[in-house]
Amino acid sequence: MEERSFAAKVLAWFDRNGRKDLPWQQSPEPYSVWVSEIMLQQTQVAAVIPYYQRFMELFPDIQALAVAPIDAVLAAWSGLGYYARARNLHRAAEIIARQEGFPDTLEAWMKLPGIGRSTAGAILSIAYSTSHPILDGNVKRVLSRFYAVHGWPGKSHVARELWHLSAECTPQERVADYTQAIMDLGATVCRRSKPLCQICPLNEECRARRENRIAELPGRKAGRPLPAKQCVFLLLQDDPGKRILLERRPPRGIWGGLWSFPEYRDIDAALSWCQENAVPVHRHQTLTSRRHTFSHYHLDYTPVLVHTENPKHFVMESGGAVWYKVETIAKLGVPTPVRQLLQTLSCDEDNND
DNA sequence: AAATCGGGGGG
DNA sequence: CCCCCAGATTT
Numbered sequence: 040m041e042e043r044s045f046a047a048k049v050l051a052w053f054d055r056n057g058r059k060d061l062p063w064q065q066s067p068e069p070y071s072v073w074v075s076e077i078m079l080q081q082t083q084v085a086a087v088i089p090y091y092q093r094f095m096e097l098f099p100d101i102q103a104l105a106v107a108p109i110d111a112v113l114a115a116w117s118g119l120g121y122y123a124r125a126r127n128l129h130r131a132a133e134i135i136a137r138q139e140g141f142p143d144t145l146e147a148w149m150k151l152p153g154i155g156r157s158t159a160g161a162i163l164s165i166a167y168s169t170s171h172p173i174l175d176g177n178v179k180r181v182l183s184r185f186y187a188v189h190g191w192p193g194k195s196h197v198a199r200e201l202w203h204l205s206a207e208c209t210p211q212e213r214v215a216d217y218t219q220a221i222m223d224l225g226a227t228v229c230r231r232s233k234p235l236c237q238i239c240p241l242n243e244e245c246r247a248r249r250e251n252r253i254a255e256l257p258g259r260k261a262g263r264p265l266p267a268k269q270c271v272f273l274l275l276q277d278d279p280g281k282r283i284l285l286e287r288r289p290p291r292g293i294w295g296g297l298w299s300f301p302e303y304r305d306i307d308a309a310l311s312w313c314q315e316n317a318v319p320v321h322r323h324q325t326l327t328s329r330r331h332t333f334s335h336y337h338l339d340y341t342p343v344l345v346h347t348e349n350p351k352h353f354v355m356e357s358g359g360a361v362w363y364k365v366e367t368i369a370k371l372g373v374p375t376p377v378r379q380l381l382q383t384l385s386c387d388e389d390n391n392d
Numbered sequence: 393a394a395a396t397c398g399g400g401g402g403g
Numbered sequence: 404c405c406c407c408c409a410g411a412t413t414t
Contacts, residue, residue: 081397083412120410123400155399176397195404231396232414259395332393 045185045241046210046217052240053220058084058227062091067215069141070101072166076158077124080175084226090119104129105136127153145171156202164209164218172205173218174198177225182208183257184229187246191258267330267337272300273309274344274380278321282362283381285373293338294374300342301360309343321346326383331376342380 058064061084063075074094078087094115098104104112109129116125131151135141142148148159160171179192182204190197210217228235234253236242247253275284285298303309306325313320326342365385373381 080399081410083397086412118411120412121397121399123409124398127399153399157398174398193406 045208046213048240049220049224050210050213050217052224052228053216056238057220057223059219062088062095064219067166069162069166071095072162073141073154074128076161076165077128077153078119080124080158081121082119086119090116101132101135101141104132124153127151143167161218161222164214166215168215170209170211170214172202172209173222174202174205175222175225177222177229178205179257180231181221181225181229181241184234184247184253185241185245187250187252187256189256189258191260193260197258267339269305269339269341271303271306271309272340272342272377272380273303273312274300274326274342274384275313275318276344276346276384277362278346278348282364283384284360285363285377286360297377298361298363298373299377300380306341306343309345313345313347318345318347321348326380329376329379331374338376340376344384 053059063071075087075091078091078094097111097115098107107129109126112125112129113122116122119125131153134151142151143163145156145159145163148154148162149156154162157173157175160173161175163169163171164173179201182188182201183192183197186204188197188200188204192198192201208221224239224241228239229241236245236248236253239245242248247256273284276282284301286301288294288297288299301309301312303312310320310323312318323343323345326344328339328341331338331340365381
């Protein structure tokens with residue numbers, strides 16, 4: 040019941056708004072549908088169009104592709120990426136040419152290299168009008184949102200659930216249009232970011248939308264949680280000259296060789312350092328902690344702003360530290376968090392002056 | 393800088 | 404079953 044209205048709504052949307060003039064939609068023959076579906080794996084429509092047109096000129100039918108040298112096929116593929124697709128396409132063409140005509144069952148298509156369940160389903164439903172579900176990235180997105188299926192689709196139990204839903208939603212009638220429609224809807228309306236829910240034909244019953252969970256669906260791959268490290272940055276400011284102390288970081292490690300604030304384990308360590316180095320702490324203020332993420336860990340840093348009166352007593356190690364005027368630091372090689380903090384500082388000064 | 397995308401292949 | 408990869412593009 041609900042499934043019927045699902046397909047009916049998707050088809051009605053397709054009739055009014057779907058793309059029906061794409062090059063491979065002009066005549067639904069197995070060869071052109073197959074070539075286009077392989078190209079559309081992992082690749083967006085706009086990128087595929089010129090490649091598809093050139094490919095069909097060079098290899099207009101299965102025989103032409105089967106007898107072509109692999110180098111010619113790869114040359115035609117050059118720039119599309121995932122070149123295993125081209126090699127599989129060519130191998131499959133040789134196999135098909137040896138047989139009598141194209142396969143006409145799901146199982147037979149799936150035996151060919153480069154064709155899995157989803158691509159086989161697309162070819163059969165579009166070129167043969169036999170009802171088979173598909174589950175490409177677009178359909179995963181539409182279904183996981185519409186039914187609020189949580190979890191990363193790469194997990195087998197999530198994929199099973201989505202395949203089940205896709206099969207339920209796939210109609211017997213007009214299956215070729217439906218397959219194009221659901222992919223088109225996912226690509227143009229139910230987009231990964233900034234989906235156009237206002238104009239979506241499924242918006243009223245979409246569970247993700249009703250529950251305000253569009254952004255979290257489909258679930259992402261559980262990236263290994265990065266470890267978090269904590270530190271304190273000492274923002275030492277001399278009130279008379281409005282200068283900030285920067286240190287050059289060691290050549291190895293994060294921000295190697297860049298200029299940064301002196302770094303400590305915690306606030307006590309920072310303040311002790313001031314005391315031990317005869318830096319009179321006029322007043323100090325702990326700012327809100329922030330997070331900076333590296334490829335391998337998060338750095339949660341707490342800026343401690345210390346105003347000091349007379350930095351003349353402080354002797355810097357040779358070349359290791361330097362006082363900079365906040366305005367001139369912008370030109371210096373400093374890491375992003377340092378640049379951001381300096382910006383905050385100068386803004387606050389503007390406000391306070 | 394990170395996420396994405398369907399199928400193949402290896403542990 | 405689970406994880407990783409290819410590669411160019413998008414955010």
